Amino acid sequence: MSILLDGKATSLKIHDELAVRVKEIKKEGGKVPHLAAIIVGDNGASRTYVNAKVKTCEKVGFESSLIQLPEDISEVALLAKVAELNNDASIDGYIVQLPLPKHIDETKITLAIAPHKDVDGFHPENVGRMALGLPCFLPATPAGIVELLKRYEVPTEGKHCVIIGRSHIVGAPMAMLMWQNAIPGNSTVTVTHSRTTNLKEICLSADIIIAAIGKPEFLTGDMVKEGVAIIDVGITRVADATKKNGYRLLGDVNFEEVAPKASFITPVPGGVGPMTIASLMINTLKAVDRN
Amino acid sequence: MSILLDGKATSLKIHDELAVRVKEIKKEGGKVPHLAAIIVGDNGASRTYVNAKVKTCEKVGFESSLIQLPEDISEVALLAKVAELNNDASIDGYIVQLPLPKHIDETKITLAIAPHKDVDGFHPENVGRMALGLPCFLPATPAGIVELLKRYEVPTEGKHCVIIGRSHIVGAPMAMLMWQNAIPGNSTVTVTHSRTTNLKEICLSADIIIAAIGKPEFLTGDMVKEGVAIIDVGITRVADATKKNGYRLLGDVNFEEVAPKASFITPVPGGVGPMTIASLMINTLKAVDRN
Numbered sequence: 001m002s003i004l005l006d007g008k009a010t011s012l013k014i015h016d017e018l019a020v021r022v023k024e025i026k027k028e029g030g031k032v033p034h035l036a037a038i039i040v041g042d043n044g045a046s047r048t049y050v051n052a053k054v055k056t057c058e059k060v061g062f063e064s065s066l067i068q069l070p071e072d073i074s075e076v077a078l079l080a081k082v083a084e085l086n087n088d089a090s091i092d093g094y095i096v097q098l099p100l101p102k103h104i105d106e107t108k109i110t111l112a113i114a115p116h117k118d119v120d121g122f123h124p125e126n127v128g129r130m131a132l133g134l135p136c137f138l139p140a141t142p143a144g145i146v147e148l149l150k151r152y153e154v155p156t157e158g159k160h161c162v163i164i165g166r167s168h169i170v171g172a173p174m175a176m177l178m179w180q181n182a183i184p185g186n187s188t189v190t191v192t193h194s195r196t197t198n199l200k201e202i203c204l205s206a207d208i209i210i211a212a213i214g215k216p217e218f219l220t221g222d223m224v225k226e227g228v229a230i231i232d233v234g235i236t237r238v239a240d241a242t243k244k245n246g247y248r249l250l251g252d253v254n255f256e257e258v259a260p261k262a263s264f265i266t267p268v269p270g271g272v273g274p275m276t277i278a279s280l281m282i283n284t285l286k287a288v289d290r291n
Numbered sequence: 292m293s294i295l296l297d298g299k300a301t302s303l304k305i306h307d308e309l310a311v312r313v314k315e316i317k318k319e320g321g322k323v324p325h326l327a328a329i330i331v332g333d334n335g336a337s338r339t340y341v342n343a344k345v346k347t348c349e350k351v352g353f354e355s356s357l358i359q360l361p362e363d364i365s366e367v368a369l370l371a372k373v374a375e376l377n378n379d380a381s382i383d384g385y386i387v388q389l390p391l392p393k394h395i396d397e398t399k400i401t402l403a404i405a406p407h408k409d410v411d412g413f414h415p416e417n418v419g420r421m422a423l424g425l426p427c428f429l430p431a432t433p434a435g436i437v438e439l440l441k442r443y444e445v446p447t448e449g450k451h452c453v454i455i456g457r458s459h460i461v462g463a464p465m466a467m468l469m470w471q472n473a474i475p476g477n478s479t480v481t482v483t484h485s486r487t488t489n490l491k492e493i494c495l496s497a498d499i500i501i502a503a504i505g506k507p508e509f510l511t512g513d514m515v516k517e518g519v520a521i522i523d524v525g526i527t528r529v530a531d532a533t534k535k536n537g538y539r540l541l542g543d544v545n546f547e548e549v550a551p552k553a554s555f556i557t558p559v560p561g562g563v564g565p566m567t568i569a570s571l572m573i574n575t576l577k578a579v580d581r582n
Contacts, residue, residue, distance in 0.1 A: 107425065123419070124415075124416050124417075124418075124419030124420045124422075124423055124425060124427075125415050125416045125419055126415075126419065127415075127418070127419030127422050127423060128414070128415030128416055128417065128418030128419030128420070128421075128422065129415045129419070130419075131415075131418050131419065131422055131459070131463060131464075131467075132415055132418060132459050133459075134398065134415060136415075157486055158486045158487065158488045166470050166471075166472075168422070168423050168424075172422060172467065172470075173422075175466070175482070176422075176463065179457050179463075179482045179484065180457075181457075181484075181486075186484075186486040187486075188481065188482070188483050188484070188486075188487040188488070188493065189481065189482045190479065190480065190481040190482075191466070191470045191479070191480045191481075192479050193470065193472075193477075193479070195448055195449045195472075195477040195478075195479075196449065196479040197449045197479070202479065
């Protein structure tokens, strides 16, 4: 019987903890954390994500600013906005919601964000600090996964953790965090990707699988061993006429097949997703201390 | 029959290539690369390493400066020296030879080095850039290994690369470079370390093994499969009365046992070691363009 790693419930608990902390800060006369979010253009999914972040800020008592910029804004104008936020002492941390329109170089924007306000943890200095085990902003999704593993006390030390996908946002940082000398951590880590030849065999040897490739129901029951812990980072919209909104959300894991064999498993939705926003809030609180 | 990955010969070839490039630069009236090295105190091994670096500079036609500081220099004074080198336009890149005396915080010093002069590639910004596949100074030892794999055309794509050791200087960066979408690269990568439970089994499944733990002759013949490619990063002095200097150098690999099964193998000494200095020279040449 598998234990559900309930990201929704855990994130609500973190919200409560943060709300308590904000009340203490106010009582002490300290600075209330302030998160800003830049959104460029009118991408529906981006808007949904940013709105959820702003709503969570309100809920936990953080200040928030939503900066909506037009789709056709120039790269220079966006860089000027970034510089403005870097210099605005009232804002502790901010994010630039990705993806950006094609005429803007995302790397250039990411590099322009002051590392001490980079609560998404995407700036090379934060990535490098994570790799070196120095204080930093952890990228939100990996940080959320680590928090889930910690709170549910999923055994990681000496375990074989297989990561499917080598993305800069999830796969690669997750690998570094899982091999670090820490708990959670101290796992033997295998990073697999599109060039991996014997993925099934590798997955069958895994005690923990972190799937982050964005292929719906990719990981099937025959690919996992009894007792495996499963973290499903994938979240893909698949057309579904029976749903009111016309789609349903699928993870990278075939839940029905894999769950019966798993010791721990995250659902989709309600697993890693809500933890990502909770991590962003934790980073914003941390940013107050760093600034 | 295994092919020897001859780091000594390869590094000499790189020296020649660099010397040719320096002559071209001089002809074009460009800036001749200038490497500076700070050495604190009188550690014998450190002095040997730094001298070898300075000598290689002379050989390839780079300018070099050796800055010897007393063992009891204060952290503040060392930081002042670092700031001076950051601001000295005549110096393209520099290193602070580690280890430093115990009263100095190595991390603080590393963080103070300007990333664009950090030819050792130890600053978090360079580490993060490497992880993200952005232009950077690669740390010298991993860069040297990649260069060896490239020049000997060791197959890496889709191969299982097992890394023994998770150090910030070798194991961790090597993992990132081996899984990157590049040649060499595109390997399935497993990072193992002191908490790994079934190392022998994992090594037996490896097509490539990179051993970097500093335990003499740790990897034995029974731990590798036929046809494996071996990179031995270890280099430990072991007392040997039959030698004039009283010691011999041993790698992490039992060469006699492993070599007959290997497709490629680095010797110790004469393998990874000389490549490390060659990489430092390559980084210094790159630094001229970055500054």
